[in-house]
Amino acid sequence: MTRFALPLVAGLLCCTALTNAAFAAKDLVVGVPDNLTTLDPADVNDTLSQSATRTMLQGLFAFDKEMKLIPQLAESFTVNDTATEYTYKLRKGVTFHDGTPFNAQAVKVNFDRLSNPANKLKRQSLLAMLAETVVVDENTITLKLAQPFGALNNNLAHPGAMIHSPKALETYGKEVGRHPVGTGPFKFVSWQADTMVATKNTNYWKPGLPKVDSVTFRSVPENGSRIAMLQTNEAQFVYPLPSEMVPTVEKNPSLTIINAPSIIARYVAMNTMKKPFNDVRVRQALNYAVDKNAWAKIVYRGFAGPLPSPLPPKLGFHVPQAEQYTVDLAKAKALLAEAGYPNGFEAEMFGRNNTNFIRGMQFVQQQLSQIGVKITVTPLEAGVETARVWGVEKPEDATVQMQYGGWSASTGDADWGLRPLLWGKGFPPKFFNVAYYKNETVDAAIETGIATADTAKRAEAYRVAQEQIWKDAPWLFLGVENLLAAQVKNLSGLNYVADGGLQIEEADIQ
Numbered sequence: 001m002t003r004f005a006l007p008l009v010a011g012l013l014c015c016t017a018l019t020n021a022a023f024a025a026k027d028l029v030v031g032v033p034d035n036l037t038t039l040d041p042a043d044v045n046d047t048l049s050q051s052a053t054r055t056m057l058q059g060l061f062a063f064d065k066e067m068k069l070i071p072q073l074a075e076s077f078t079v080n081d082t083a084t085e086y087t088y089k090l091r092k093g094v095t096f097h098d099g100t101p102f103n104a105q106a107v108k109v110n111f112d113r114l115s116n117p118a119n120k121l122k123r124q125s126l127l128a129m130l131a132e133t134v135v136v137d138e139n140t141i142t143l144k145l146a147q148p149f150g151a152l153n154n155n156l157a158h159p160g161a162m163i164h165s166p167k168a169l170e171t172y173g174k175e176v177g178r179h180p181v182g183t184g185p186f187k188f189v190s191w192q193a194d195t196m197v198a199t200k201n202t203n204y205w206k207p208g209l210p211k212v213d214s215v216t217f218r219s220v221p222e223n224g225s226r227i228a229m230l231q232t233n234e235a236q237f238v239y240p241l242p243s244e245m246v247p248t249v250e251k252n253p254s255l256t257i258i259n260a261p262s263i264i265a266r267y268v269a270m271n272t273m274k275k276p277f278n279d280v281r282v283r284q285a286l287n288y289a290v291d292k293n294a295w296a297k298i299v300y301r302g303f304a305g306p307l308p309s310p311l312p313p314k315l316g317f318h319v320p321q322a323e324q325y326t327v328d329l330a331k332a333k334a335l336l337a338e339a340g341y342p343n344g345f346e347a348e349m350f351g352r353n354n355t356n357f358i359r360g361m362q363f364v365q366q367q368l369s370q371i372g373v374k375i376t377v378t379p380l381e382a383g384v385e386t387a388r389v390w391g392v393e394k395p396e397d398a399t400v401q402m403q404y405g406g407w408s409a410s411t412g413d414a415d416w417g418l419r420p421l422l423w424g425k426g427f428p429p430k431f432f433n434v435a436y437y438k439n440e441t442v443d444a445a446i447e448t449g450i451a452t453a454d455t456a457k458r459a460e461a462y463r464v465a466q467e468q469i470w471k472d473a474p475w476l477f478l479g480v481e482n483l484l485a486a487q488v489k490n491l492s493g494l495n496y497v498a499d500g501g502l503q504i505e506e507a508d509i510q
Contacts, residue, residue, distance in 0.1 A: 026211070026212040026213040026214075026509055027212065027213050027214045027215075027216070028212050028214065028215045028216065028236055028237070028491075028504075028507060028509070029215075029216045029217075029218055029229075029234065029235040029236060029237075030051075030215065030216065030217050030218065030235065030237050030238070030239070030502065030504075031218055031220050031226040031229045031230065031234075031235040031237070031238040031239075032048055032217055032218065032219055032220070032226075032238075032239065033048075033219070033220070033221055033223075033226070033240070033352075033354035033355070033356070034046070034048055034219060034221065034352055034353075034354055034382045035193075035194055035219045035381065035382045035383060036048065036049045036052050036191065036196055036217065036219070036382075037049050037382050037383060037386050038177035038178075039052060039053050039056070039177050039178065039180040039188070039191060039196070040053075040121075040164075040176050040177030040180065041053040041057055041123070041159045041160050041161075041162045042110075042113065042114045042121045042122070042123050042124075042160055042161075042162075043121045043122050043123065043177060044122065044123065044159065044160065045122045045123075045386070045390060045432060046382070046386075047264075047408055047410070047499060047500045047501050048217075050159040050160075050410065050501055051217075051501045051502035051503075051504075052196055052217050053159055053162060053180060053182075054159055054162070054184070054501065054502065054503060054504065055184060055185065055186040055198050055215050055504045056097070056180050056181075056182045056184045056186050056187065056188055056198055057159075057162035057163060057164065057180060057182030057183070057184050058072050058073055058162055058163065058182055058183050058184050059072055059073060059156055059157060059158075059159070059161045059162040059163060060072060060073050060074035060088060060090075060107070060153075060156045060157075060161070060163075061074060061153050061154075061156045061157035062157050063157050063412060063497065064495075065495040065497055065503070066498075067263075067412045067497060067498050067499065069153060069154060069157055069412070070157075072091075072157075073090060073091050073094065073102065073107075073163065073183065074088045074089065074090060074091065074156075075089045075090065075091050076088070076089045077089070077153070082148055083145075083148040083149060083150045083152070083453040084144065084145045084147065084148050084149075085142060085143070085144050085145065086142065086143045086145075086152055086153075087136065087140065087141070087142040087143075088107075088140065088141050088142075088143075089139060089140055090102070090103065090104060090107065090139045090140065090141065091205070092139055093205065094183050094205045095183070095203065095205075096165035096167070096168070096181055096182060096183055097165065097181050097182060097183070097187045097188070097201060098165050098167055098168060098181050100165045100166060100167045100168075100181075102163070102183050103138045103139060104135040104136065104137065104138055104139060104140055104141040105135055105138075105166065106163060106165070106166050107133070107141050107163060108133045108135050108141060109166040109169060110163045110164055110166075110169070111127055111130060111133050111143070111161075112133055113169065114126065114127050114160070114161065115127035115128065115130040117430070120429055120430070122160075122390065122429070122431075122432075123158070123160030123161070124430065124431075125419060125420050125426070125430075125431050126155045126156075126158055126160050126161050126411075127155065127161070129145045129146050129147055129149045129152075129450065130143060130144075130145060130146070131144050131145055131146040132144040147450075147451050148451055148452055148453055149450055149451070149453070150452065150453025150454075150458075151411065151413045151415055151450075151453075154411040154412055154413045154416075155411050155413075155416070157411065157412075158410050158411045158416070159410060159501070160410075162182065163182065163183070164176055164180065164181060164182065165181035165182065167181070168180070168181035178191065183205065184201065184204075184505075185200070185201050185204050185206070185209055185210040185504070185505045186198035186199060186200060186201055186210065186214070186215055186504070187199050187200075187201050189214070194218060194219035194220070195216060195217070195218050195219070196216065196217040197214060197215075197216045198214060198215050198216075199213065199214045200212065200213050200214060206505075209505055209506060210504075210505060210506070210507070211493070211506065211507065211508040212507055212508060212509060215504055215507075218235065221353060221354045221355070222355060223242035223244070223245060223354075223355040223356070224242075224245070226238045226242075227241075227242070227245045227248060227249065227486070230249075230255060230486055230487075230488070231252060231255075233488070236487060236488045236491045236509065237485065237486070237487040237488075237491060237494060238485065238486050238487070239258075239484070239485035239486075239496060239502070240356070240481075240483075240484050240485060240500075241257065241258075241484040241485050241486045242355060242356065242484075243299075243300045243301030243302070243303045243484060244301055245486075246301065246303075246484070249486045254488060254489055255486055255487065255488060255489065256486070256487060256488075256489050257484070257485070257486055258483060258484065258485040258486070258487070258496050259303065259482055259483065259484055260482065260483040260496070260498070261305070261314055261480075261482060261483070261498065262312075262314070262408065262480060262481060262482060262483045262498050262499070262500060263312045263314050263315045263408050263409060263412075263417075263480070263498045263499055263500075264312070264406055264407070264408045264480060264481050264483075264499070264500045265307050265310075265311075265312045265406055265407050265408070265417075265479075265480055266304075266307070266360070266405075266406040266478040266479055266480070266481055267307070267405065267406065267407075267475035267476060267477055267478050268286075268349065268364060268402050268403065268404050268405075268475060268476035268478065269400070269402070269403045269405060269434040269435040269474065269475055270283055270286070270401070270402055270435055270473075270474060270475065270476065271398060271400050271401055271402070271434075271435060271436050272435050272436055272437045272438075272472075272474050273395055273396075273398075273436040274398075274401060274436075276339065276340075276341055276345050276347075277347075277401065277402075279339040279340075280471075280472055280473065281335040281336070281338050281339040282335070282336060282339045282341065283472070283473040283474065283476075284325070284335055284473045285331075285332040285333070285335035285336045285339070285371065286332070286368060286373070286473075286476050287325035287473050287476055287477060288325055288326075288327065288328045288329070288331050288332040288335070289327070289329060289332040289367055289368055289370060289371045289373070290327070290364060290367045290368070290476060290478070291327045291367060292306060292307070292325075292327075292477070292478060292479055293306075294363075294367075295360070295363055295364075295367075295478050295479060296479050298359075298363055299356065299359050299360045299363050300356075300479075300481055300482070303481065303482040303484050304479045304480060304481045304482055305479060305480045305482070306479055306480065307477045307478060307479045307480050308320040308321055308324060309321050309466045309470060310417070310418065310422065310465075310466050310469045310470060310475070310477070311409075311414055311417045311418065311462070311466060312417070312480045313480065314480075314498060315409055315412075315413075315414060315417050316412070316413060316414050317414035317458065317459050317462040317463075318414070318466075319462070319463045319466050319467070321466070321467065321470045325473075325477060329370055329371060332371045333371050333372075336371060336372070336373075341372075343372050344371060344372025344373045344374065345372075345373060345374070346373075346374045346375075346376070347373070347374075347375055347376070347401045347402055348375070348376045348378055348401050348402065349361055349364065349365070349375050349376070349377055349378070349401070349402035349403070349404055350377075350378040350379070350380050350385065350388070350400070350402075350403060350404070351379065351380070351385070351403060351404030351405060352379065352380065352381075352382060352385060352405075353379035353380055353381055353382075357379065357404060358377070358379050360404055360478070361375075361377045361379070361404045362377060364404065364476065364478075365377050375402070388400070389403065389428055389434055390428050390429050391429065392428050392429065393429065395427050395436050398428070398436065400434055402476075403434050405434070406481075407420075407421055407432070408498070408499035408500045408501075409499065410499040410501065412499075414449065414458070414462045415446075415449055415450050418446055418449075418462065418465055418466075418469075419431070419446050419449075419450065420432045420433070421433055421434075421435075422435070422437055422442060422446075422465075422469055422474065423442070423443060423446050424437070424438030424439065424440075424442070424443045425443070435474035435475060437469075437472065437474035439468055439469075439472055441464065441465075441468045442464075442465050442468050442469055442472075445461045445462065445464040445465035445468070446461070446465055448461040449461035449462050449465070483496050483498070483500065488509075490509055490510045491507065491508070491509055492507070492508050492509075492510065493505075493506035493507045493508050494507055
């Protein structure tokens with residue numbers, strides 16, 4: 001039995017601000033490109049909505065600004081030698097925003113809800129290995145697993161494992177995503193259309209926090225409009241910063257830019273169960289047809305790097321592939337001809353309706369036209385895209401052909417970079433395998449990777465998985481974007497972390 005004491009680490013979290021007549025000096029506004037989809041972290045499939053829920057809810061663990069694991073509502077834990085039983089000592093004296101005490105029973109209610117497949121929650125895979133939750137006493141809980149899993153605490157640090165008030169779950173049921181109640185630094189006020197507001201939790205368990213009075217997320221899809229909000233002080237933090245707007249922001253002495261590496265992989269998922277994408281030669285052809293370096297320059301103005309494997313380079317267990325999909329139009333056309341499409345084909349590609357996504361889709365459209373592939377680009381509002389992708393119960397009912405999207409492994413572990421996306425048992429609505437990709441070698445490797453806590457065995461399993469996925473090309477592998485954001489210089493305590501999420505606990509405006 002191994003015991004770990006978890007020192008309290010105050011993660012430097014992040015926020016934004018607004019100082020017009022409608023708000024006080026310490027009311028913060030974040031300008032974002034898309035609408036939120038839900039405020040139930042267990043049912044969130046986008047990083048933006050996760051960032052909003054982080055302001056109000058918390059989990060047993062979290063990540064600091066370097067994506068290192070830190071304690072949050074857990075104080076210490078023990079784990080048995082086979083990594084099948086974890087026992088957690090919980091933080092005392094913490095209450096939910098509705099006055100309900102945080103305790104082991106609250107953890108049990110949330111984890112049992114999340115792990116139950118019948119609830120069809122989008123983050124169920126975080127606790128898919130959970131066999132039983134046992135309340136030992138008011139401040140102690142044991143998680144018994146169906147198989148060894150050495151990365152459990154990383155999964156518990158994912159926003160999807162954050163904890164609702166049991167009273168809120170009972171009161172609101174499936175509508176809890178419109179009425180979040182947590183233990184975090186801010187309390188939910190309202191969410192209407194493009195605006196979500198949370199106010200300061202005056203009974204927050206960390207002394208001296210939060211330092212601002214409220215935080216507002218405001219959705220503004222058009223890039224120029226978000227920057228205008230920043231320049232007129234309607235917002236104090238805007239993300240992601242459109243790469244073409246960097247020179248504009250640099251000229252403003254009251255603003256500053258965040259530019260850092262990320263683990264956000266960008267790709268186009270191709271539905272491998274539908275023609276013509278059920279032929280690996282077609283999928284490989286598309287990868288040879290798209291200039292990834294030009295994608296980085298045109299779509300992100302150079303603020304992006306390569307994706308030389310299914311896992312981004314900064315994620316654990318990443319293995320770059322020996323043979324890259326460099327631009328080769330002759331090879332792409334030959335592969336299409338072999339697959340029976342000498343004159344190309346027509347297909348639809350959809351993605352979010354923000355400027356960057358539309359630009360990215362149009363770039364891919366232009367590139368594929370060089371080999372006779374005609375793409376119809378369909379931008380979708382976040383809620384519409386969510387319904388179209390995650391509302392499908394059976395693979396044969398899926399209408400997706402190509403989806404322009406991306407992913408960041410918010411557990412900081414390779415498992416979350418592969419299993420939700422490319423596991424043959426992870427089709428929507430259960431997980432996020434929008435490519436409807438299934439390969440026995442990959443499935444076995446992914447399952448081996450989650451069944452052991454042995455680092456060497458996990459590394460080998462993920463090497464095998466990445467190699468096979470790369471050959472099968474269920475994605476059009478595009479690249480890894482940089483973290484780009486802009487803020488006013490008098491805003492401090494903001495973290496824009498590698499997974500693309502925001503932390504807003506220690507934000508302050510001077």
